[in-house]
Amino acid sequence: MSKTRASGRTVGGLRSLSLQAPAVSLLLLWMLVPLGMTLWFSFQRYNLLMPEMTGFAGLENYEFLFTDPALWRAIGNTLLLVGWVLVITVVGGTLLAVLFQQEFPGRGIARVLAISPFFVMPTVSALVWKNMMMHPDNGVLAWLARVFGASPVDWFSSLPLTSIVIIVAWQWLPFALLILLTAMQSLDDDQVEAARMDGAGPLAVFFYITLPHLKRAISVVIMIEMIFLLTIFAEIYVTTSGGPGLATTNLAYLIYMQSLLDFDVGLGSAGGVVAIILANIVAIFLVRLVARHLEN
Amino acid sequence: MATLQLRNIVKRFDDTQVIKGVDLDVNDREFVVFVGPSGCGKSTLLRMIAGLESATSGDILIDGQRINEVGPAERGLAMVFQSYALYPHMTVEDNMGFSLKLAGVSKEERRRKVRETAEILQLEPLLDRKPKALSGGQRQRVAIGRAIVRNPSIFLFDEPLSNLDAALRVQMRIELARLHEALDATMIYVTHDQIEAMTMADKIVVLQGGVVEQVGSPMALYHHPRNRFVAGFIGSPKMNFVKVTVAHAGPAGVEVRLPGGVNCEVPVDGDGVAAGTVLELGFRPEHIQLDVGGPLEGCIEVIERLGGLTSLYVRMPEALITVSADGNVEHRVGDTLRFGFAPDCAHLFGSDGLALPSLHRHPLAALNRQDNRAISMAGSQ
Amino acid sequence: MTTAKPKPSLTAEGQASFTRTAPAVATALLSLEFRRLMLTLLGWGVSLLIFFPILWMAMTGFKTEAAAIADPSFLFTPTLDSYSAVQARADYFKYALNSVTVAFGSTLLALLIGIPSAYSMAFLPTRRTKGTLLWMLSTKMLPPVGVLVPIYLLFRTTGLLDTRTGLIIVYTLMNLPIVVWMLYTFFKDLPRDILEAGRMDGASTFQEVVYLLMPLTLPGIASTGLLSVILSWNEAFWSLNLTSSNAAPLTAYIASFSSPEGLFWAKLSAASTMAIAPILVFGWMTQKQMVRGLTFGAVK
Numbered sequence: 001m002s003k004t005r006a007s008g009r010t011v012g013g014l015r016s017l018s019l020q021a022p023a024v025s026l027l028l029l030w031m032l033v034p035l036g037m038t039l040w041f042s043f044q045r046y047n048l049l050m051p052e053m054t055g056f057a058g059l060e061n062y063e064f065l066f067t068d069p070a071l072w073r074a075i076g077n078t079l080l081l082v083g084w085v086l087v088i089t090v091v092g093g094t095l096l097a098v099l100f101q102q103e104f105p106g107r108g109i110a111r112v113l114a115i116s117p118f119f120v121m122p123t124v125s126a127l128v129w130k131n132m133m134m135h136p137d138n139g140v141l142a143w144l145a146r147v148f149g150a151s152p153v154d155w156f157s158s159l160p161l162t163s164i165v166i167i168v169a170w171q172w173l174p175f176a177l178l179i180l181l182t183a184m185q186s187l188d189d190d191q192v193e194a195a196r197m198d199g200a201g202p203l204a205v206f207f208y209i210t211l212p213h214l215k216r217a218i219s220v221v222i223m224i225e226m227i228f229l230l231t232i233f234a235e236i237y238v239t240t241s242g243g244p245g246l247a248t249t250n251l252a253y254l255i256y257m258q259s260l261l262d263f264d265v266g267l268g269s270a271g272g273v274v275a276i277i278l279a280n281i282v283a284i285f286l287v288r289l290v291a292r293h294l295e296n
Numbered sequence: 297m298a299t300l301q302l303r304n305i306v307k308r309f310d311d312t313q314v315i316k317g318v319d320l321d322v323n324d325r326e327f328v329v330f331v332g333p334s335g336c337g338k339s340t341l342l343r344m345i346a347g348l349e350s351a352t353s354g355d356i357l358i359d360g361q362r363i364n365e366v367g368p369a370e371r372g373l374a375m376v377f378q379s380y381a382l383y384p385h386m387t388v389e390d391n392m393g394f395s396l397k398l399a400g401v402s403k404e405e406r407r408r409k410v411r412e413t414a415e416i417l418q419l420e421p422l423l424d425r426k427p428k429a430l431s432g433g434q435r436q437r438v439a440i441g442r443a444i445v446r447n448p449s450i451f452l453f454d455e456p457l458s459n460l461d462a463a464l465r466v467q468m469r470i471e472l473a474r475l476h477e478a479l480d481a482t483m484i485y486v487t488h489d490q491i492e493a494m495t496m497a498d499k500i501v502v503l504q505g506g507v508v509e510q511v512g513s514p515m516a517l518y519h520h521p522r523n524r525f526v527a528g529f530i531g532s533p534k535m536n537f538v539k540v541t542v543a544h545a546g547p548a549g550v551e552v553r554l555p556g557g558v559n560c561e562v563p564v565d566g567d568g569v570a571a572g573t574v575l576e577l578g579f580r581p582e583h584i585q586l587d588v589g590g591p592l593e594g595c596i597e598v599i600e601r602l603g604g605l606t607s608l609y610v611r612m613p614e615a616l617i618t619v620s621a622d623g624n625v626e627h628r629v630g631d632t633l634r635f636g637f638a639p640d641c642a643h644l645f646g647s648d649g650l651a652l653p654s655l656h657r658h659p660l661a662a663l664n665r666q667d668n669r670a671i672s673m674a675g676s677q
Numbered sequence: 678m679t680t681a682k683p684k685p686s687l688t689a690e691g692q693a694s695f696t697r698t699a700p701a702v703a704t705a706l707l708s709l710e711f712r713r714l715m716l717t718l719l720g721w722g723v724s725l726l727i728f729f730p731i732l733w734m735a736m737t738g739f740k741t742e743a744a745a746i747a748d749p750s751f752l753f754t755p756t757l758d759s760y761s762a763v764q765a766r767a768d769y770f771k772y773a774l775n776s777v778t779v780a781f782g783s784t785l786l787a788l789l790i791g792i793p794s795a796y797s798m799a800f801l802p803t804r805r806t807k808g809t810l811l812w813m814l815s816t817k818m819l820p821p822v823g824v825l826v827p828i829y830l831l832f833r834t835t836g837l838l839d840t841r842t843g844l845i846i847v848y849t850l851m852n853l854p855i856v857v858w859m860l861y862t863f864f865k866d867l868p869r870d871i872l873e874a875g876r877m878d879g880a881s882t883f884q885e886v887v888y889l890l891m892p893l894t895l896p897g898i899a900s901t902g903l904l905s906v907i908l909s910w911n912e913a914f915w916s917l918n919l920t921s922s923n924a925a926p927l928t929a930y931i932a933s934f935s936s937p938e939g940l941f942w943a944k945l946s947a948a949s950t951m952a953i954a955p956i957l958v959f960g961w962m963t964q965k966q967m968v969r970g971l972t973f974g975a976v977k
Contacts, residue, residue: 019796019797019882020794020797020798022790022794023790023794023813024813026850026853027853030816031816033831034824034827034828035819037826037830038823038824041826099719099720100720102716102720104717104720105717107720110724110725111724112961113724113725114728115964116728116960117727117728117731118960119911119957119959119960120731120911120953121911121913121927121953122911123913123931124949124952125730127945127949128731128733128946128949129730131942132730132734132942132946133730138747138942140729140733140749170730174727178964178967178968182968185968223814224855227814227855230820231820231822233820233913234914252820252821252822252823253822256822259825259826265826268826269826272820272822272823275820275822275823276819276820279815279819279820347876348873348877367876369877369879370879373877375874375877377874378870379870381868381870381874382871382874383875383889383893384871384893394875394878395877395878395879398878398884398888399879442878446878
């Protein structure tokens with residue numbers, strides 16, 4: 001019935017407003033003040049290298065930005081990065097969750113080891129992968145290739161975006177595993193047993209019982225990861241610096257390059273505005289995804 | 297000493313009106329039961345009295361004071377929830393003493409009051425346990441104990457027995473009735489189970505779709521339902537309904553034609569009812585007599601033998617009739633049954649669902665539990 | 678639907694048929710053993726594969742620089758040279774203290790602000806609640822770079838640049854949306870009745886939160902806090918751009934080793950190991966708690 005609804009509109013509404021006020025107003029400030037400033041700067045000539053050039057720029061910065069092929073490349077890279085990492089972590093995380101759900105000796109420790117990358121700071125994991133795993137001369141992967149008689153791959157110059165995807169996926173796979181494993185533990189044994197009695201094999205059980213049960217958890221994984229993946233920065237900063245060329249420049253990094261490396265605050269801010277708009281478009285999709293999940 | 301009045305209470309959630317103007321008087325020390333199908337608004341009404349939900353409009357008065365804007369704790373009520381809502385992280389003693397703790401009552405005083413209440417409910421051995429370690433019935437008693445400790449002017453119960461198994465429910469029913477006697481407090485009790493309503497109430501309030509259908513003593517509702525809904529809701533097995541045509545009507549009675557072609561005179565006020573009008577005749581399964589010479593006839597479709605009683609489901613031309621018969625009837629499925637019913641106990645309902653007023657009040661209709669007690673005392677002398 | 682189990686039979690035929698199937702049972706058991714073995718190998722193989730980069734880093738920290746760039750080997754004489762060299766260059770403990778202060782400080786603050794907010798969303802929802810929650814989450818999607826310049830300028834004028842307070846403020850705001858959302862999912866799972874019973878017993882909103890809500894959702898609050906600590910500890914963008922020396926946490930410590938001395942792998946590994954060790958151990962110790970919290974809230 002209506003038990004989940006609000007209690008009295010006036011009293012409850014007021015109470016709920018006052019309780020939410022700190023969080024909402026802080027976030028509003030945190031968002032609006034810089035956003036306003038960014039918006040303001042984006043219409044200004046503001047280059048730290050050319051302090052004499054100031055004043056209203058109109059749409060100049062945006063014009064420059066939108067005619068710059070770098071923007072579209074960066075948007076493309078952002079979406080590719082987010083998309084691939086999501087696919088790898090959700091699929092891989094589900095499979096790993098099924099694996100770690102089974103009983104085997106030392107499962108507890110194995111599980112702890114497998115979720116460890118989540119605790120590693122992005123800068124460190126990027127450095128480790130760059131120097132010790134994917135280094136073309138001394139990296140473990142290069143050594144492995146040589147052992148098997150293949151020529152080592154120079155990861156960051158020949159497969160730059162793939163390399164970044166691998167690093168980021170490695171970091172986020174444990175998170176997906178953690179959440180999905182948790183969700184799997186709440187699967188009702190009766191359901192699985194009933195399916196078995198109905199003649200379902202392990203595969204059928206997975207597809208018809210386990211996977212539907214994980215839907216909610218998967219949407220949580222997608223939502224949280226998307227939030228963080230859209231703004232990936234440290235991994236690129238440490239490994240490729242966006243290169244070679246623009247191969248690994250995502251939107252976050254592009255803005256960083258423009259505003260901090262080229263000292264063009266106006267242009268960087270315009271990029272920031274574009275990023276914010278993109279984030280909001282993604283957020284709308286996300287809202288659809290999560291809204292359903294919030295219903296129940 | 298506590299009375300409660302509801303004056304034209306309306307509750308709206310967004311655009312749906314769930315309570316559509318309820319008026320009610322609850323007298324001091326009365327046991328009032330709100331009964332109705334799920335979604336009828338009975339729980340919402342109780343929650344508004346408790347202060348957990350605010351009324352969209354109308355007045356709620358306790359002892360004549362309007363308390364719409366008073367917080368739940370200050371109303372001096374206590375509520376027992378359907379889920380018991382015990383605090384899972386506290387022991388039984390802490391659960392029962394929580395309200396006293398919040399009120400700033402000293403530890404010794406708290407302890408004394410909790411022990412006192414625990415004694416009434418035989419909860420002493422459980423005081424150190426957490427709710428998780430209790431059975432359903434024990435949790436129920438703790439929830440009641442928590443309410444008693446507050447010494448409220450009015451007790452509110454929200455379907456408190458619906459999570460118990462059948463045997464325990466009967467036992468708790470009796471215990472609650474006894475508790476009402478012992479505490480001598482005003483109690484308001486919500487249930488969807490008409491048996492609970494019939495057995496415990498001084499006054500039953502039948503709700504449907506946010507509207508009060510009828511208020512009255514159990515026997516008044518049973519013998520003089522105001523409309524077809526109440527007639528069908530109160531009593532088990534349910535009342536039978538058959539479409540009939542009025543042959544002759546007047547202030548002294550209505551003669552109707554049954555589907556089989558038999559006429560029957562029902563003692564209700566038929567003033568203004570025209571001959572030929574289609575009405576609905578209602579008669580209870582327990583008011584049917586098996587009679588080979590009876591006016592009605594049907595084929596037995598299902599037989600339920602309860603031991604002492606047997607329910608026969610009989611197919612009539614336009615309805616399936618339930619007949620309560622003796623446990624020893626020898627009929628078989630497929631047999632043709634002839635029967636009649638007592639017209640004095642029958643009811644006629646118009647197309648608006650309202651019952652035509654009965655010409656005689658049933659002698660027990662004014663009876664409530666207090667009188668019950670008086671009768672049994674007189675009987676034992 | 679369950680099918681009837683075959684009745685246990687004690688007759689001679691029954692026993693005979695049992696002995697006949699004994700070899701089949703043996704093979705079944707054997708294959709069960711085999712399955713278990715494969716499962717063990719697979720489980721451990723996968724987990725070691727995932728863990729390998731961390732293990733390798735930790736090992737490299739104990740190698741000499743020469744051994745670090747030589748062909749990979751698990752056999753070497755461990756040395757603490759890299760650690761002492763690293764410690765000589767920058768005081769690890771100063772950075773670590775900053776990290777601890779900032780991570781726990783911001784988490785505490787986020788919980789303090791987040792709990793009342795999540796409480797009202799879960800128990801006093803209005804029509805705007807869902808929208809507010811999603812809006813909060815969407816603020817997380819703005820790339821920090823987009824607003825770095827204004828924040829930097831604001832921090833410079835208010836003197837928050839390179840202070841722990843400044844970082845705590847930023848991290849609190851950064852984690853607040855996730856904290857509120859997670860708390861909301863935990864709170865929503867708490868039966869409303871219990872809080873209502875508390876209200877009937879005379880609890881004020883504050884008492885409701887402190888005596889009932891918090892103790893009852895402690896696992897959820899704990900796992901929310903743990904996640905917030907981990908995210909704050911590992912955050913690199915703001916810490917690199919808003920701190921220089923006084924308030925620099927371990928992410929900055931690592932960054933100082935990354936560019937000029939990137940080739941000195943053993944030292945870099947030693948520094949990296951020290952930077953992640955506290956949070957890794959913390960994560961290992963609390964992962965059970967985290968899973969427990971998550972089970973009863975967000976992803977049930």
